[in-house]
Amino acid sequence: MNRYNRQMRVVRLLVHSRAIPLLTLLAGAVLLLGVATPSGAAPRAQTSGDSALFGPNVYVFNPRMPLSHIRAIADRIAKRQIDNQFGSERYALLFEPGSYGSRRNPLNMQVGYYTAVAGLGAAPADVVINGVVQVRNRCIHGACIALDNFWRSLSNLTINVMAHGSGCDAGEIWAVSQAAPMRRMRITGGDLKLWDSCTKPSYASGGFIADSDFSGAVINGTQQQFMVRDSRLKRWQGGSWNQVFSGVVGAPSPCFPATPHCGPFTTLAASPVTREAPYLYMDSRRRYRVMVPAAQHDTVGPTWANHSTPGQSMALVEFYIATPKDTAGSINAALRSGKNLILTPGVYHTNEAIAVGRVDAVVLGLGFPTLIPELGITPMMITASRGVSIADIIFEAGATQSAELMEVGQSQVPGEVPAPGPIQATTDAAAADPTSLHDVFFRIGGTRQGKATVSLVVNSHHVILDHIWAWRADHGQGVGWTQNTADTGIIINGRDVTAYALFVEHYQKDEVIWNGDHGTVIFFQNEMPYDPPSQAAWNAAPGIEGLAAFKINDSVTRFRGYAMGSYSFFNQGMQIFAANAFQVPATLASASLQNLFTIFLNPTASGGIRHVINGQGGPSTAANPDIPVAVQSYP
16 A cells, blocks of 8 residues: 655645746637637537637537547647646536547547536436546656646546556546546546556545446555545555545445555445536537436435436526626626526636525536635625535635635524424425535635635535535645634534535634534545644643644534544644544544544654544654554544
8 A cells, every 4th residue: 555655745835836828729710610619709500509608718529520629729728727726717628419539549638727627418428538538747846746636627428548558657547636526427448547656756635536437447546535425436446544435336345444455445335415516518409508416315326327317407598607707796686686607717806795595596617717705705605595506616715804705504503403483494495405515615825815714604404515625725825824814614503414525624723613413524634734833823722732623512412424534744843733633522422423533744744633532542743654543433
């Protein structure tokens, strides 16, 4: 098993946005029998004119286009985006139903930052790429790694792996870390590799897969942690610290922590409650529609394996299609009129909150649209009681401190008991029709100095969090203890909130605060802040060292947590300690939390985490670097 050499963590701290020459994009041309243009150009005869509404950074390809044109556009965008970690450009590359490439002439692509690649079929089998769509290591100061391969996605198509190379180059390579989801994918004809072993040291720190099917092996390699939900595997190979499978056919048997013969695997037979992410597709008459999958319980395997994904299909006319030129006022007017919302690629500066107040509203991002608040406002507030679906958006803190970057539901008193009557009826309706957040990411600093007290607050009941990354930046611009200030990543006040693939890193106080009863977390990854300037600056109270990665309020009576890890790397050259990574009520039912662990990341650093949870487990310090210290069950 390839253990992560934490001395290379220094490489990650040196990664910054890099200047790339401007790319001259193809614009204003018409697609004539397959000459690719941005979807904002004049519509071609072969499809409806709706694609013109998506703007200049959404490229729509069809099977009649010369492969050389598709490849040229994909290569130009990749060349610009592979090193453009903190740039403002955003792209979506969409493939109409059909087949692309062949064994003699495969379509091989790379995917850089802020690029979403997706099929427009009703099912993954409707779009077939014969070739590969890859993410490879970035080589920085002589070290080739995937540690910072963030903010990109691959969804809703089939990759039939064709000859691309041999040895380490063979197969579909998706070497990613946080915020790089793979959804509704079918990969045939070869293996999926979650690391790039061709260049060294090849470290990776991701990631998330959902609703997918793999006929070959999935090779984990150096991935520190990974979660797979509601998919089908032929074989999973390897794993470093934390590999989690929920509702996965063919998942490896549970084995945690790792032994010389297995693990480290946490395996749940079914996912308790799910709702897949909404997605854009074309119907049989080549009209754009948005599919909004239905909520389901006790799910196993892909939603599309034996039948169509259950849910509601919505016509594009039901959506307001926004561009970065739109104001929050115009977007809110459309939402109030009953429209749903598509945010096209780009950076949106908002001077008032985008307010989503209608039950079952949909907000869908294309190409990682990014909302940045002005004057300290909250850029998005969901006030509807249930059924809202939010997908594929980045929230970035502005220079003026925001209290929150996103709020779901009206504020309430933590731990309050629901009143009888209409309030309880609303809660019951939310259980059948939950609000869900999919691939929603938060960033404090990195591009510029940003400040936000809390990134995400969830007040509503029965909310599903389906892959969240809340990140106080540890590298980039505007980074420092007093610069990109942020107390807490996520606060949960609602009851019956279920979270899958929860990544929360580097916040300055308790990083997750869970006040709602009957919550569930399946997979949690955390890094404590690297940069406390002193122990006193980061103490919970006098005499109490550090703050928690995950804190459950004492009023909570029921909670289930699986496969939750917290890592430390204090890089200020002094002894910094956290007393506990996890702080929870000791009155929880037996075995409420399973497979918890801490790791000391870098033997050159100082301090560490004294205990895993409530004084049990530990310590993880320079005496045992890179070795998980586990508590398998608590209490």
